[in-house]
Amino acid sequence: DGGITQSPKYLFRKEGQNVTLSCEQNLNHDAMYWYRQDPGQGLRLIYYSQIVNDFQKGDIAEGYSVSREKKESFPLTVTSAQKNPTAFYLCASSPIDRGQAGELFFGEGSRLTVL
Amino acid sequence: GEDVEQSLFLSVREGDSSVINCTYTDSSSTYLYWYKQEPGAGLQLLTYIFSNMDMKQDQRLTVLLNKKDKHLSLRIADTQTGDSAIYFCAESSISGGYNKLIFGAGTRLAVHP
Numbered sequence: 259d260g261g262i263t264q265s266p267k268y269l270f271r272k273e274g275q276n277v278t279l280s281c282e283q284n285l286n287h288d289a290m291y292w293y294r295q296d297p298g299q300g301l302r303l304i305y306y307s308q309i310v311n312d313f314q315k316g317d318i319a320e321g322y323s324v325s326r327e328k329k330e331s332f333p334l335t336v337t338s339a340q341k342n343p344t345a346f347y348l349c350a351s352s353p354i355d356r357g358q359a360g361e362l363f364f365g366e367g368s369r370l371t372v373l
Numbered sequence: 374g375e376d377v378e379q380s381l382f383l384s385v386r387e388g389d390s391s392v393i394n395c396t397y398t399d400s401s402s403t404y405l406y407w408y409k410q411e412p413g414a415g416l417q418l419l420t421y422i423f424s425n426m427d428m429k430q431d432q433r434l435t436v437l438l439n440k441k442d443k444h445l446s447l448r449i450a451d452t453q454t455g456d457s458a459i460y461f462c463a464e465s466s467i468s469g470g471y472n473k474l475i476f477g478a479g480t481r482l483a484v485h486p
Contacts (some may be wrong), residue, residue, distance in 0.1 A: 298478055299486075350416075361418050367413070
């Protein structure tokens, strides 16, 4: 089945450690995104990528890094510079065709807890 | 700047209608969306409306758009316990040729017997 797979679903990290969250899609979508979700807040955009080997900062990119070496994959690294990393992280993808409604397809999310 | 606002909680009795409201700021939004998030899961698109439409109906869901007031609502008829979830309103915003979605904080819908 086509879809977006995020892993791990749950992750615990000690302060000062970098962690990488995986996101893979087999929908042949050009665009991929990382959002952060905190209780009582909307989804906030961390990074997005419209094409392989290119990505752009979103609204809250500080303390995060990404890569887009393959169309199917868009991993997110939460670095030790991120001051408040405990959150639910959502990866999404979408086709770029302007004729479409811009729907985002989401993964099931990864919950990161810093101990 | 762009902003989307919605109330945080709504409680309804099973079988009643639910109405979730949203206001947005970007008058150039081409599409407006409603997404549903069940506990511990990602978001799924419920429905969307093109900005030149006033209403869209899809089975138990009715979306109303008041472009003048920048107000969007989602009505769920005959609400069931399976409708309990967080509902996010989102507007589209073109930035650098890229269709960026701005999400509200989400309305948690609780359905009780």
